[in-house]
Amino acid sequence: MIYIDKYAYFSGLKEVSPPLKILFGGTALIACLCSKSFLSFAIVFLTMFYVTVFKAKIPLDYYIKLLLLPFCFLLFSVIGVIVNFTRSPLPDSCVLHWCFGNNNLFISEKGMVLASRLVCKSLSAVSCLYFIILTTPFRDIIYFLHVIRYPKTLLTLTVLIYQFIFLLMEIATVKMKSQLCRGGYRTIKGFARSFAMLWGSVFIQSYLKSEWVYKSMLARGYCGHFQLLPKEFRINKKEIALLLLFFLFVMIPNLF
């Protein structure tokens, strides 16, 4: 999973200006969240899929793996939407039902439509975010946030959290390797033991390491928030017009 942000540096769209990519992903995301029509979701998802896999050249199998991750969460949450519970008589539109005495569990047509809309909406929204993540290096996202006057404290927090997540993951990955070498994780008991030892030591070490990182930042004049060199982010009128057009195009199916 650690490659998720590395792809941004190698992607086929690395030359395209970062604000355009972020605004494109953002426009699509907003359009998608405002829509109700399945066609809109399909347009957004397919556009993002095309741009990410064919233009940015993210390997298809990796992209599918990434999409499956939120999809699993989605499936579980959707169960709650589909399956309804009632004590009164069943509504007419119910497709399937189970009775336990007075209590009825049922799946209605309305619930099915709602659930499938929810799934499509979430997946296409996620595809917009993946487009941004997989094509725009984190550094550029930070610059973008800086340019649009994102609060400094939050920006600093974002940068630090991002850095330390990788610190934590790096330490955990390499320690896990060293445990595998020494026969950890082979049995269920061994798994539990190794896993507990891993996190115990990862926290000690990442704490020690983060202290060094912090010291090195202090030594270079860090005083509470990150200073970024002003960088010119240009976006021309033509591009803005195209983005608006895309937004309208996605919204059209909602009219019918």
Next chain:
Amino acid sequence: MNDIILQVENLSFTYPNRQCALIDINFQIEKGKKVFFHGANGAGKTTLFQCLNGLLKVRQGVIRLNGQIVKNERERMQFINIVFQNAEDQMIAGNVFDEVAFGPVNRGLPKEEVVKRVEQVMRQMNIEHLRNNPPHFLSYGEKKRVAIASILSMEQEMILLDEPTAGLDARQREELIETMNHLVNEGRTLLISTHDTDFSFRCADRVFVLHQGQLVGEGSAEEIFSLADLLEKANLAKPVLMEVYEKLLKYSYIKPGGLPHDMKEFSELLNNNQHEQ
């Protein structure tokens, strides 16, 4: 000819971001030898080690242990182990004793056997007095010794050492060399990756050179370090003793023969030449 313990045939490895790390590697290693791997940073030494030991899945190529193809990564791990470059990365337990015992316990050995092995290895690595200390707060040299001990306690035939001398002081280095000699005398095979050519010139039975994922040189230390082109290509420095020896020879301070591999041999060489003059 000794037994061949490890054979690698047509091994290639590519990382998920499509970066080629190893390209068609072929070599074999005799039992009970110290074999050194050289190469610039990023040449593929660590990747090769992780492929051999099974941390990375080998999709192209064959690895034979004692003549038999071993495809399963876990089986290879039972046989070959790595001492990581950064000792800190290996520390996972609350104290040194548990750290050294981690491997044997995972093997499912009886308690008495585990304790016996751990005590023996701790004595050997001279870390008995640290047994109750938390490993994270030891000095670097101590951490390194604990890391090596935690691998030795698994009593495997082949041990890969990734940059073992990095960060050690002169005395710790001597101790490391002593430990390595001891292990080889016990019949274990050591593969060592390092940038330190003086170290390998002194200790190596055989030297391999990697360059951009390819094996570009193989031979005894003397053979390898006399190839100026190869050293240049792989960013390697010529061992100091060899350089001095050649300079002395060039200006006829000494007679040819008997290239010294450590300071003791070098003093003997100078002594002999003085007597003859």
